[in-house]
Structure formats: structure tokens, C-alpha cells
Amino acid sequence: MYRFRRLRRDERIRAMMQETRLHPKDFIYPIFVIEGVNIKNPVESMPGIFQYSIDRLEEILEQVKEAGIGGIMLFGIPLHKDPQGSQAYAKDGITQRAVRFIKERYPEIYIVVDICLCEYTSHGHCGMVQGEEILNDETLPFLVKMAVSLAEAGADMAAPSDMMDGRVAAIREGLDQAGFTQMPIMAYSAKFASAYYGPFRDAAHSAPGFGDRKSYQMDYANGQEALREIAADIEEGADMVMVKPALAYLDVLKEAALTFDMPLAVYNVSGEYAMVKAAAANGWIDEKRIVMENLTAMKRAGAKIIITYHALDAVRWI
Ligand code: PBG
Ligand code: ZN
Numbered sequence: 001m002y003r004f005r006r007l008r009r010d011e012r013i014r015a016m017m018q019e020t021r022l023h024p025k026d027f028i029y030p031i032f033v034i035e036g037v038n039i040k041n042p043v044e045s046m047p048g049i050f051q052y053s054i055d056r057l058e059e060i061l062e063q064v065k066e067a068g069i070g071g072i073m074l075f076g077i078p079l080h081k082d083p084q085g086s087q088a089y090a091k092d093g094i095t096q097r098a099v100r101f102i103k104e105r106y107p108e109i110y111i112v113v114d115i116c117l118c119e120y121t122s123h124g125h126c127g128m129v130q131g132e133e134i135l136n137d138e139t140l141p142f143l144v145k146m147a148v149s150l151a152e153a154g155a156d157m158a159a160p161s162d163m164m165d166g167r168v169a170a171i172r173e174g175l176d177q178a179g180f181t182q183m184p185i186m187a188y189s190a191k192f193a194s195a196y197y198g199p200f201r202d203a204a205h206s207a208p209g210f211g212d213r214k215s216y217q218m219d220y221a222n223g224q225e226a227l228r229e230i231a232a233d234i235e236e237g238a239d240m241v242m243v244k245p246a247l248a249y250l251d252v253l254k255e256a257a258l259t260f261d262m263p264l265a266v267y268n269v270s271g272e273y274a275m276v277k278a279a280a281a282n283g284w285i286d287e288k289r290i291v292m293e294n295l296t297a298m299k300r301a302g303a304k305i306i307i308t309y310h311a312l313d314a315v316r317w318i
Contacts, residue, residue, distance in 0.1 A: 020300040022318050027069040027311035032203050033098040035079040045199035047277045049309055054101050061106050067315040071110030073307055075204050078120055085120030089145035096153040103154035113150045115143055115160040118206040125208050126162040134215055139164050144174035151180040161188040163216040168236035186265055187238035190226035190252055193217035196245045196271030226252045245269040250301040257302025266298050268308040288317050
């Protein structure tokens, strides 16, 4: 009889047999930046997560630096919103100012910027709107402007999350023309229309004012289409591709890992975080063990990079 248990006998051999290990550099930590001064607002549905004004960012950046994680992902929350999302590509927009601030004081921190208009538009959609329709091609130049202006501010990587068709090619071309040929694009390629984004939309003030995002984000029933989305983004020049959310989509992540010879990211989203925190707060689960199990599963399924609100905690638990 083959005895699997020989290699599980004690901690020493189990440690040697471990196939997947988490490392601080696996993680990207999302940070919400809000206009104003001296603000550190707790996000109610995401215990442990805050909106920071720029002057209060240092507190969290110190923790990021100390933890030695891979990088941060910035989400700006502007005061002024309009139909064109003009603060998304304003030279002195909240995200541009935050990037400059971080670049100056923490040049060692790798800054990924989310490229999308929903935090900046008055209607809360990720693109230009005409009547009830979310326009595709008309949106692309605005995404390009946003990416270029954040590159000029000093961002290290652009991560388009809008799900418009053709945006990766458009952003690549725009960045190249502006001289940012070395700036990588991490595409939110297989991004599903998901109820798991609920807490994020509270945190980033980005809920759509009418309708939903189903005409641009993917139907969660579709795995085949996810692979086609990923293939298209690779074709358009993405340097890294993403599956989002994480836990309910590990099959998609795994299939992508087997299909494409590309670095993969996964986004462990706000609703996934909120569920863990809520159950832990009730004493129903062991937060540390659940988080480590979840994050390890994401890496085991094929993620090279994990974007997660648990990043700072996880580093302490590795
Ligand atoms: C912007 C964006 C969203 C998230 C990341 N970028 C929200 C959305 O698509 O509505 C979600 C992240 C999370 O839930 O943690 N488009
Ligand atoms: Zn959006």
C-alpha cells in the first residue's frame, strides 16, 4: 500500500513537502485616497481599510514599506465628478497628486494605478454615457489620457479595469507615443460583473447611478469567454493579465494558467474581504487560518500576483 501519510508525519517533513508558499512580494495592497486634509475614514464594510487624505498617507505607506510587499494599487476619490470624469486625467487630480506625493517620499514603493472612470464620473459608469448606453470607442481616448497623465505623475504600472473593448491597445499606443514605452500594462482581462464589488463601491464612491455594468463586465456564467478576453488583451499588448474576483473564479484562473504563458494576477476583491472579516468578527472562523488558506489557494491556482486587502496582515502571518 502506498502510504501518503509518511510525508505528513510531522511538521519538518510537511514543511519540505509544501508546494505553494506565499511571499510578501506576491502581494499588491489597494489604497483609497480622498480629497481634503487630515482624513482617515474607516470604510464600514471593510474593517481595517480606510480612505486617506494625501497628508495622512504616510501612516499606511510606512506599513507597506515595512511589510516589503510587492506594491500598491491606488484608487483616487475626487470631490468633483462630471459626465466626462475630467478629474481622472486632470494634472492636479487626486490620484495624480497622490502618485507624485508617494513617488517623492517613497520612491521604493511600486505604484500601480487603476485606470477606470467610474470613480470620476457623475453617472458612476466606467465609460462615456449616451442615454442608457455606455459607449465604447468614445471612452477609449479618455482612458488613454488618464493613463498618460498618471504615467507623467510617476506611476509605475497601468491597470485598466473598465472592460471597454480595445482599451489595452489604445492605452499601449498612447503610452508609447508619450514616451512611456517601458510602462507595463496589467489588464483586468477577465473581470466579471460581480456582487462582490459592493463594499469597494462604498469605499470608492463608484456605484453606477443607473443600471449595472453587465454591458461591459463579464457574465459570471462564462468561462470560455473569459479565455477569449484574456487572449485578446495579450494580443493587444498586455504585459500581465488578471482574473477578478478570485475565490469564485479559481477555475478560470487555473485554466488561464494552463492556457497562457503569461504572468497572471488575481484580485481578491472587497466583498471577499468583507465576508472573511464579518465572520471573523463574530468568532465564527479563524481569520488568520482562513486568510492564509484563501491566499495560498489563489497562488496554487496560478496567480503570480495577488491584489488583496489582507496583504499587510498576511505578511505578518507568513
Ligand atoms: C473600477 C474597479 C472596481 C474594482 C476595482 N476597480 C469596481 C467595479 O468595477 O465596480 C473592484 C475592487 C473590489 O471590489 O475590491 N472599475
Ligand atoms: Zn470602473
